[in-house]
Amino acid sequence: MGYASELGNYAEYSGASNEEEVLQYARVVINCATAEPDGRKRALLIGGGIANFTDIASTFNGIIRALKEKESKLKAVRMHLYVRRGGPNYETDLVRLRALGEELGVPIEVYGPEAKMTGICKQAIECIMS
Numbered sequence: 001m002g003y004a005s006e007l008g009n010y011a012e013y014s015g016a017s018n019e020e021e022v023l024q025y026a027r028v029v030i031n032c033a034t035a036e037p038d039g040r041k042r043a044l045l046i047g048g049g050i051a052n053f054t055d056i057a058s059t060f061n062g063i064i065r066a067l068k069e070k071e072s073k074l075k076a077v078r079m080h081l082y083v084r085r086g087g088p089n090y091e092t093d094l095v096r097l098r099a100l101g102e103e104l105g106v107p108i109e110v111y112g113p114e115a116k117m118t119g120i121c122k123q124a125i126e127c128i129m130s
Contacts, residue, residue, distance in 0.1 A: 003125050008033060008042075016054045022062030030066055034073035041078045043124035050113045051087025060085075060093040064100055074106050080127045081106065082120050086113025 013025050033044050046063060067074065067081075074081075083097050094110040101108030111120060 013059070014049070014054070017059055017062075019058045019062040019065075022059045023065050024062075026063050026066035027069070030070045030073065034070065034077045034079065037077045039078075041080060041128045041130070043080045043082060043128050045117075045120065045124060046081060046083045047085035049086070051085070051090075054087055056085060056087045056090045056093050060096065064096065067100060067104065067106070071104050071106065074104070079106060080124070081108040082111070082124050083108060084111040084113075084115055084117060084120055 011025075011029055013022060017025070030044075033042060081101070083094065085094065090112060094112060097108055098110050100106075109120075109123065
């Protein structure tokens with residue numbers, strides 16, 4: 001797909017992480033992704049895999065808390081978020097994230113397991129290049 005020079009970091013969480021662990025992790029990732037605003041749009045992809053046993057609500061609670069805490073930083077870098085997740089009860093949490101985007105005024109696109117990551121990455125690239 002190209003654009004490796006635009007990639008800031010790849011990080012992953014798994015292993016049935018609890019809400020507090022995901023909160024701490026998300027804070028670090030968001031701080032890195034929002035460092036040194038330069039006027040350009042940025043994109044952050046959250047999720048990816050399809051969980052078998054992980055409590056999606058628990059992990060998304062941590063992500064939602066971190067996004068709320070870091071609202072001003074997200075806005076300062078014109079962040080666009082792309083979320084893809086599947087697993088137990090994922091639909092409810094994708095709705096919660098979509099609503100959070102509206103609440104914060106931060107663009108959040110949400111996708112279930114039917115969406116391919118390559119397509120989502122293409123959208124994120126198009127966003128930051130526009």
